[in-house]
Amino acid sequence: MGRGAPPGLTTSLSVLIFLSLSLSGAEDSAMENIVTEKKAEESHRQDSADLLIFIMLLTLTILTIWLFKHRRFRFLHETGLAMIYGLLVGVVLRYGIHVPRDINNVTLSCHVNASPATLLVNVSGKFYEYTLKGEISAKEVDDVQDNEMLRKVTFDPEVFFNILLPPIIFHAGYSLKRRHFFRNMGSILAYAFLGTVISCFIIGLLMYGCVMLMKQIGQLAGDFFFTDCLFFGAIVSATDPVTVLAIFNELQVDADLYALLFGESVLNDAVAVVLSSSIVAYQPTGDNSHTFEAMAMLKSFGVFLGVFSGSFALGVATGIMTALISITLFFTKLRDFQLLETALFFLMSWSTFLLAEACGFTGVVAVLFCGITQAHYTYNNLSPESQDRTKQLFELLNFLAENFIFSYMGLTLFTFQNHVFNPTFIIGAFLAIFLGRAANIYPLSFLLNLGRRHKINSNFQHMMMFAGLRGAMTFALSIRDTATYARQMMFSTTLLVVFFTVWICGGGTTQMLSWQRIRSVTHQNEVGVDSDQDNCGPIVPDGMDRRNTKQESAWLFRIWYNFDHNYLKPILTHSGPPLTATLPTCCAPIARCLTSPQAYENEGQLKDDDSDLILNDCDISLTYGDITVSTDASGARMGSQPAANTATSSDELDRELTVGDHELVIRGTRLVLPTRDSELPLALNRSKVTS
Numbered sequence: 001m002g003r004g005a006p007p008g009l010t011t012s013l014s015v016l017i018f019l020s021l022s023l024s025g026a027e028d029s030a031m032e033n034i035v036t037e038k039k040a041e042e043s044h045r046q047d048s049a050d051l052l053i054f055i056m057l058l059t060l061t062i063l064t065i066w067l068f069k070h071r072r073f074r075f076l077h078e079t080g081l082a083m084i085y086g087l088l089v090g091v092v093l094r095y096g097i098h099v100p101r102d103i104n105n106v107t108l109s110c111h112v113n114a115s116p117a118t119l120l121v122n123v124s125g126k127f128y129e130y131t132l133k134g135e136i137s138a139k140e141v142d143d144v145q146d147n148e149m150l151r152k153v154t155f156d157p158e159v160f161f162n163i164l165l166p167p168i169i170f171h172a173g174y175s176l177k178r179r180h181f182f183r184n185m186g187s188i189l190a191y192a193f194l195g196t197v198i199s200c201f202i203i204g205l206l207m208y209g210c211v212m213l214m215k216q217i218g219q220l221a222g223d224f225f226f227t228d229c230l231f232f233g234a235i236v237s238a239t240d241p242v243t244v245l246a247i248f249n250e251l252q253v254d255a256d257l258y259a260l261l262f263g264e265s266v267l268n269d270a271v272a273v274v275l276s277s278s279i280v281a282y283q284p285t286g287d288n289s290h291t292f293e294a295m296a297m298l299k300s301f302g303v304f305l306g307v308f309s310g311s312f313a314l315g316v317a318t319g320i321m322t323a324l325i326s327i328t329l330f331f332t333k334l335r336d337f338q339l340l341e342t343a344l345f346f347l348m349s350w351s352t353f354l355l356a357e358a359c360g361f362t363g364v365v366a367v368l369f370c371g372i373t374q375a376h377y378t379y380n381n382l383s384p385e386s387q388d389r390t391k392q393l394f395e396l397l398n399f400l401a402e403n404f405i406f407s408y409m410g411l412t413l414f415t416f417q418n419h420v421f422n423p424t425f426i427i428g429a430f431l432a433i434f435l436g437r438a439a440n441i442y443p444l445s446f447l448l449n450l451g452r453r454h455k456i457n458s459n460f461q462h463m464m465m466f467a468g469l470r471g472a473m474t475f476a477l478s479i480r481d482t483a484t485y486a487r488q489m490m491f492s493t494t495l496l497v498v499f500f501t502v503w504i505c506g507g508g509t510t511q512m513l514s515w516q517r518i519r520s521v522t523h524q525n526e527v528g529v530d531s532d533q534d535n536c537g538p539i540v541p542d543g544m545d546r547r548n549t550k551q552e553s554a555w556l557f558r559i560w561y562n563f564d565h566n567y568l569k570p571i572l573t574h575s576g577p578p579l580t581a582t583l584p585t586c587c588a589p590i591a592r593c594l595t596s597p598q599a600y601e602n603e604g605q606l607k608d609d610d611s612d613l614i615l616n617d618c619d620i621s622l623t624y625g626d627i628t629v630s631t632d633a634s635g636a637r638m639g640s641q642p643a644a645n646t647a648t649s650s651d652e653l654d655r656e657l658t659v660g661d662h663e664l665v666i667r668g669t670r671l672v673l674p675t676r677d678s679e680l681p682l683a684l685n686r687s688k689v690t691s
Contacts, residue, residue, distance in 0.1 A: 054408070064078075082406040083502060090411040119131075160405070187456070231490070242471060247513075261464060276477055327574070338386050381572075430497065462516055
């Protein structure tokens with residue numbers, strides 16, 4: 001029997017081996033932690049550098065905007081400028097910067113049918129989690145570090161929908177000019193709803209023909225179904241004429257044209273979002289998911305109506321809720337702390353978007369109508385300081401978010417990894433978009449003119465056709481899903497469409513206005529960009545316009561206005577008439593309970609921003625002290641004054657009217673209006689009754 005080691009020595013050796021292995025494992029774990037922390041620090045620095053790039057882009061854009069405004073340069077708007085800066089930075093990031101590799105990349109092949117979203121790797125008993133970031137081509141495997149840098153500046157699409165889009169859409173609703181919007185409400189709804197659907201199907205059909213042509217000539221490298229073509233038609237039907245409207249504002253172009261373009265662009269964004277979701281939801285039963293089936297089409301139509309109506313109801317409900325909460329806060333004296341009041345208003349407005357998305361509805365529709373409702377009710381309950389703060393806050397957020405998105409568009413043209421540019425598809429897309437816009441504007445304008453008193457002239461129609469720019473909403477819808485070959489081709493083509501429309505159509509707005517001989521007005525308050533709340537009253541047009549106001553107002557709005565003015569505003573705000581004056585006498589106890597003391601205090605100085613739209617009586621009375629000038633239904637002017645004042649000379653009367661306030665009495669509501677020196681005294685001279 002050979003000699004063995006002593007038992008004590010064997011035990012000591014075992015302990016030493018165990019300790020050395022333990023220390024080795026501890027050192028490996030510590031080294032792994034150090035490497036992980038180093039990677040996290042490098043990633044943090046890279047993220048900060050990427051955000052700094054966008055901040056510098058916005059700063060440079062703002063400085064150049066100031067220069068353009070100072071020089072009155074209208075051939076390139078700030079959004080087009082932001083896109084140019086984004087393109088330049090994208091070129092530098094793609095071709096000018098290469099990150100040196102500090103690790104060895106090991107590529108292992110594993111044949112699976114589909115790429116998993118999360119991968120767990122077992123390395124020597126330790127599990128590591130890896131997440132899918134996207135597909136890269138085989139030739140880019142060696143440039144993983146560069147791809148990582150480009151992916152860093154490619155934001156998650158949910159950032160656009162949850163962070164950047166809500167302030168843009170809410171500002172559109174919150175700053176909606178109700179006075180001109182409701183005057184053209186029927187036409188705006190026709191263009192936004194019916195026109196968007198027509199444009200979607202026209203573009204979808206033409207693009208399907210283009211795809212079939214590409215398939216015949218061998219240019220199609222993947223699946224592209226008819227539903228994909230309809231989806232493309234839906235996302236490019238969302239117009240965003242921010243460039244055109246900014247020039248309209250600066251040049252003070254006709255108010256009705258502004259209202260038609262602005263109203264259509266606001267509403268068709270919401271329609272395009274719901275329409276694209278309905279097309280995605282189209283799923284026939286059976287093996288082939290892209291065949292036509294009537295029940296599936298009806299299901300998609302039901303989804304469209306259900307999602308839109310549900311989102312609309314949710315947005316209006318949250319807007320009314322904020323109005324009720326603001327009334328409650330009025331009695332709790334929170335209005336004394338304007339910062340808290342503004343912060344609460346801001347958070348409740350943003351939560352509307354997230355609540356709609358969490359409930360399966362569309363946040364864009366919900367936050368749009370929430371903004372419109374809050375502008376009509378909640379705004380009147382805020383303190384004057386909070387009114388100014390909320391308007392400035394959402395205007396600032398809208399400006400920054402919009403310019404950020406346009407800068408990111410330019411950047412994405414070079415940093416996106418999976419572009420698919422097909423010349424046939426691009427040419428077909430431009431042609432289809434042009435024809436789809438024409439099928440929207442011209443036939444609907446012809447039908448609308450059959451019932452409109454003030455026709456949409458041909459030059460207005462040409463301008464609306466020219467102003468069909470694509471912008472933030474189209475880009476956000478296209479970048480939300482780029483997983484398939486068809487979606488990648490649509491995204492790449494959408495970028496080119498946005499670039500072309502913003503640069504060419506937006507830059508040529510001034511020349512198009514001159515070519516179509518669309519006049520500019522003299523007074524800024526006559527433009528459809530004035531603030532409903534800031535006006536001291538409606539602008540008095542000439543006599544013919546005053547007599548036609550009743551006919552110009554939509555009949556549906558006239559019915560709504562009476563109900564809103566007499567019942568909803570007294571309940572939801574302090575600015576409406578007391579319910580004791582509008583409800584029947586049998587409801588007096590309820591009226592006294594629901595009417596706030598503030599409503600009685602404001603009754604003497606009641607001002608209604610929308611009252612200039614409604615003329616249910618047959619005449620208008622203009623009161624100047626003791627003199628009343630009225631027009632009957634036929635438009636004839638009549639004047640009257642007390643016998644004691646018949647000796648007033650015409651010169652004294654003219655001087656009094658020139659420097660005095662102009663009061664318009666409509667249905668018992670008195671509005672103080674500014675007047676032009678040149679019109680009113682002359683008009684009254686012709687209508688005075690001599691003693």
